Amino acid sequence: MEWKRLFTTAKAKGQKNYINSQKKYEIIRTAIYFFISFSLFAAGIAATGTRNNLLTIVAVLGCLPACKSLVSAVMYCRHTSLSGEDEKIIEEAADGLTCLYDMIFTTREKTYPVLHMAICDNTVIGYMPYEKLSEAACGTHLITCLKVDSYTKVTVKIFKDIHKYTARLSQLKALADANDAQAEGIAGTLKSIAL
Numbered sequence: 001m002e003w004k005r006l007f008t009t010a011k012a013k014g015q016k017n018y019i020n021s022q023k024k025y026e027i028i029r030t031a032i033y034f035f036i037s038f039s040l041f042a043a044g045i046a047a048t049g050t051r052n053n054l055l056t057i058v059a060v061l062g063c064l065p066a067c068k069s070l071v072s073a074v075m076y077c078r079h080t081s082l083s084g085e086d087e088k089i090i091e092e093a094a095d096g097l098t099c100l101y102d103m104i105f106t107t108r109e110k111t112y113p114v115l116h117m118a119i120c121d122n123t124v125i126g127y128m129p130y131e132k133l134s135e136a137a138c139g140t141h142l143i144t145c146l147k148v149d150s151y152t153k154v155t156v157k158i159f160k161d162i163h164k165y166t167a168r169l170s171q172l173k174a175l176a177d178a179n180d181a182q183a184e185g186i187a188g189t190l191k192s193i194a195l
Helices: 002-006 018-048 054-077 084-094 135-148 162-175 181-193
Strands: 098-106 111-120 123-127 155-159
Touching (some): 018 054, 084 162, 098 135, 111 135, 123 162, 135 181
Parallel strands (some): 123 155
Antiparallel strands (some): 098 111
């Protein structure tokens, strides 16, 4: 039972603190994979007295999934989840909207960590508080991805300022429909393209 809990993430993509949860999971998984490979290598040397044995080959092949896991761990370690202060401010303004947390979108040129997103009908807004990243480029990338999934009339606006973002959240909350099926579909598409 403990092993099963260890190898399942506590948070699903789009939930609060997903990045922090996934970061811990990836680090633990990577350490276990490398431990298995190195222990097989050591066992082969202990058993035969030389590194030229079958267990060395198995250990080297075991490094392939370990290295893949290491790449994922590095990707998650580069980012953090939404801070507690910002989370409280945003949750007050976004109550009742379809929301996603800790979404990391990648393109060939850039990585866009959008810490919070809200969806209302055909409008998607996001909070990305990083000065070096372009809100317009992130929005254009998301619109392109949504068009592939047949959401052609969706508008996307990314904010760097939390006060402007929460003001827009309040406006959307006034327009929100309780049975917004399109918002759920858009949220599903965004989850599928995020890291």
